[in-house]
Amino acid sequence: MQPAEKPRPNVPVVALPAPKPPRIYRLEHLDTLVQLPGRVLRIYPAARPVYERLPAPAWVVAKPASAEEEDSFLDFTAEERRQLAKASVRVQRTGRTLHLRPTAAREVRLLNNPAEDENNVAYEYLTALPDIRQWLLSVHLYEGGYYLLVDQRTGRRTQLMALPVIAPDGRHFVCGNSDVLARFEPSGLQLWSLDDAAPRLLWERQTEWGCTQPRWLDNKTILFEQDFFDKGDVDTRVVRLQVVP
Structure with missing residues (x-):
């Protein structure tokens, strides 16, 4: 004969938390x-x-970490003057116009437009990249911006999403x-x-x-x-x- 089943103690069942990966x-x-x-x-x-x-290019700078750094970061005119002072005679600025003179093409002229709307644009000369024979520029828009390579021989422009490495x-x-x-x-x-x-x-x-x-x-x-x-x-x-x- 089977032994009589004993009643089980009334033990509450506690739901376990879902496993966290x-x-x-x-x-x-x-x-x-x-x-x-x-x-x-x-x-x-x-x-x-x-x-x-690992080496990082000199033209790649860290993004500003504070509002004060960002204000100085946005005032790029002083830094551009320092870079132009080190550039060759083929790179010059006259007022709002940046002049780039390729060796085998017509002069490239880039005009800043300080409009208070979406037409605002400013071209900042950053440096020359002799290893790849390009000039590197930063293009500032009303919101955001991009980077630009200008060929030192042909004047051809190449738009980049960020600084080249x-x-x-x-x-x-x-x-x-x-x-x-x-x-x-x-x-x-x-x-x-x-x-x-x-x-x-x-x-x-x-x-x-x-x-x-x-x-x-x-x-x-x-x-x-x-x-x-x-x-x-x-x-x-x-x-x-x-x-x-």
């Missing part, structure tokens, strides 16, 4: 970049000490931008080729995360600060990405 799994959407249909580039965490030892072998450069908070400008990454007579855009991707100050680890791989939203605020981590096959 480790933080690394909440960031998995930051680990890939779709370059082309069918091709995905992997993004890997990298060590900050390694990143900080040239690979050690001089065959490519990348532009990485981050504006994940204000979103006045696109966040993302561009890869350019320098094998042709003029810079050629190989690919460009706008992303939900930002790419700040990319630096070349070798001729194919960059390290950069990846800005992203986490816990209601912008966070940053150092990552590695192979941009050249």
Whole structure:
């Protein structure tokens, strides 16, 4: 005969909280970049000490960290005067006009327009890039802006989303931008080729995360600060990405 079943004690059942995945799994959407249909580039965490030892171009400056720094950052006229003093006679400013004189083309004239509306534009000369035979300019708009390369031979203009960072072998450069908070400008990454007579855009991707100050680890791989939203605020981590096959 079966033994009689004894009554079970009246023990309350406590609902367990839902399992919370480790933080690394909440960031998995930051680990890939779709370059082309069918091709995905992997993004890997990298060590900050390694990143900080890599050389950064002199023309790439950190974004302002305070309102006071931003005010001085926006007053670019004084810095442009210092750069023009070091430039060749082929680069000059007369009033609101910036004059660039290529070796094999007509003079390029860029006129500032200080309008108080969306027509506002100001061209700031930053520096010469002799290794790739380009002049580098910053173009300030009513809201946001972009960067411009002007060929020192042909005068051809190339618009960039961010400052160029040239690979050690001089065959490519990348532009990485981050504006994940204000979103006045696109966040993302561009890869350019320098094998042709003029810079050629190989690919460009706008992303939900930002790419700040990319630096070349070798001729194919960059390290950069990846800005992203986490816990209601912008966070940053150092990552590695192979941009050249």
